[in-house]
Amino acid sequence: ANSETIIKDSNYLKSSSSLFNMSGFRAPKLEEVRIGFIGLGMRGPGAVQRMSMIEGVTIKGLCDLREKSVMNSKEILKGTKHKPDLYFGSTYAWKEMVDRDDIDLIYILTPWDWHTPMAVYAMEAGKHVAVEVPAAKTIDEAWELVETSERTKKHCMMMENCCYDFFELLTLNMARQNYFGDIIHGEGAYIHNLLDLNFNKTSGYESMWRLEENASRNGNLYPTHGLGPICQIMNINRGDQLDYLSSLSSADFNMQKLAREKAIHDPFYAEYANRSFRGNMNTTMIKTKKGRSIMIQHDVSSDRPYSRIHMVSGTKAFAQKWPTPGKVAVNDKWLSTSEMNDLEKKYTPELVKKVGELAKKIGGHGGMDFIMDWRLIDCLRNGLPLDQDVYDAALWSSISPLSEQSVANRSNSIDIPDFTRGHWKTNSPVDIGLQGAGNTSVNYKTKTINKQMGL
């Protein structure tokens, strides 16, 4: 009932049917993809570097609040063909860049508050959008993204890089070829100890934005890394749909404590000493319309090893990535190393065969970031539908505000909006490079590597 009210109150649900179905949307081919970047903090420069190597890309603009950050990224492009204009120094400097008429794609890597406002403005200005995770912080923002993308017919891809990791893509291909039988249950997570980084005021997040998120909201603040790959495997938005969720948070056992300890020696932390922080561990359970279940966890403050879990449980087989290496079981027995090798030979997607080895050399979370960026450019150049559309961006991001509502209401179940407005029943699954990938080449230091890769 809670979510019903919020959805009805939304300014953005103006019609009960979609304006235009963006699922499977093919934009006109772009031989050259001219990019402007906004947000060049810890994440941004890597994206600038990766994109600079891809054929057909021209980097037209670099923008950040801080001049120093813009200069750092400019330095990365030294000696390349890219001669971007630079934008910095004011909160809205990015608008000047977005308003240009010689840019096709705006790549947004800012704090979360800015994702939807910048993405909407860019689509309105006729640009495709690539936006970091999560794309939206509220249900209203999620609808705003959907309605803007439908009205402007511009792509809005949330850059969920974990969908391009090697084991995730392998299990996606296995699922598409019915290896798991019917998928019954999936699990994902973002368990990553960011406690020190969140509290780091000198070399951490700009203006402590991530500490502020953790001190002001209680729920799963970062659901998409775990959820994205599971939704693709379950064909969510394209054959099945998320229906409702229940979310529960533990208490906070260490964030406020740390704030209080730090405040003793440094008055900077005083304002956090009495804040009521997010519970350390959030667990969210989701039921799909076809009866599947999903469990998603979020914990960025506990002292434990990194995990996104990535578990797929089907009627015929089972897979789980963490603790790594990824494992597969059939008939209640784990496959041996040689059986796993055979499986990889059989089910490695074409996309990975094409750029996987090169991606590992270029890097970015072990290669997945490069696979994602390359695939985005290859799709835009070939006029292909993007692997993640605006409905995925809206739906996967919406789990944060919905989990906050559930946590605040003793884990009561909350309906999940259907951002496709019924099209999930007939939308076709996207290929995601499983069957093939284009020929966009990569200029990675030496020509030899390009040749080796056949790119």
Ligand SMILES: NC(=O)c1ccc[n+]([C@@H]2O[C@H](COP(=O)([O-])OP(=O)(O)OC[C@H]3O[C@@H](n4cnc5c(N)ncnc54)[C@H](O)[C@@H]3O)[C@@H](O)[C@H]2O)c1
């Ligand atoms: N997908 C991944 O694996 C991954 C990894 C890390 C971060 N991220 C995401 O990337 C984004 C950025 O994270 P980060 O770690 O780089 O944070 P950061 O704080 O290091 O960088 C954010 C940058 O945005 C700039 N910025 C803020 N407001 C701006 C404005 N109005 N105009 C222009 N620039 C502005 C800041 O100056 C800063 O340089 C976040 O959304 C985060 O969730 C994703």
